[in-house]
Amino acid sequence: xxxxxxxxxxxxxxxxxxxxxxxxxxxxxxxxxxxxxxxxxxxxxxxxxxxxxxxxxxxxxxxxxxxxxxxxxxxxxxxxxxxxxxxxxxxxxxxxxxxxxxxxxxxxxxxxxxxxxxxxxxxxxxxxxxxxxxxxxxxx
Numbered sequence: 001x002x003x004x005x006x007x008x009x010x011x012x013x014x015x016x017x018x019x020x021x022x023x024x025x026x027x028x029x030x031x032x033x034x035x036x037x038x039x040x041x042x043x044x045x046x047x048x049x050x051x052x053x054x055x056x057x058x059x060x061x062x063x064x065x066x067x068x069x070x071x072x073x074x075x076x077x078x079x080x081x082x083x084x085x086x087x088x089x090x091x092x093x094x095x096x097x098x099x100x101x102x103x104x105x106x107x108x109x110x111x112x113x114x115x116x117x118x119x120x121x122x123x124x125x126x127x128x129x130x131x132x133x134x135x136x137x138x139x140x
Contacts, residue, residue, distance in 0.1 A: 001030065001039040011048060026065045027051060053082045056089060088120060 008015045021027035022038060027048050029038035040048075047068065054064045 001041055002045070003033075004029075004038050004040075007040055007045065007048065010045075011052065013048070013052070021048075021051070021061075024061065024065065026061055026068070050082070053086060056086065088123075091120065 002010070004015050004018050007013070007018060018027065019038075022029055027044065030041045030044050031039050033039055050068065051064055054067065055061075059067075
């Protein structure tokens, strides 16, 4: 079992945010210690990873809660779709970093590459949405 502080250190999500997620029923603790501290198991950590995925795409917490409460697709398929979308976002971020490096080094910016990478990221996220269950499509 992990404490809120340990989850925070592991994920980079603030303790306050984790407490708020618990208050709104988005990411609830598994049990409490004898001292009253919130404790989380590995399954809870998997849920938090899914929350972080949806937050990366600026999906509001209320919609994330609805998604997590209503979806029952296979966990593996869901995680594979999320991985594809996050990999596309990572590639786009890498392209942005390269563009900044180019500007800092006085090299002409390759806007075509930036646009192409952004387009690919959006296409991969759209693919994620196409493969998602209907209830998720309606929410997002």
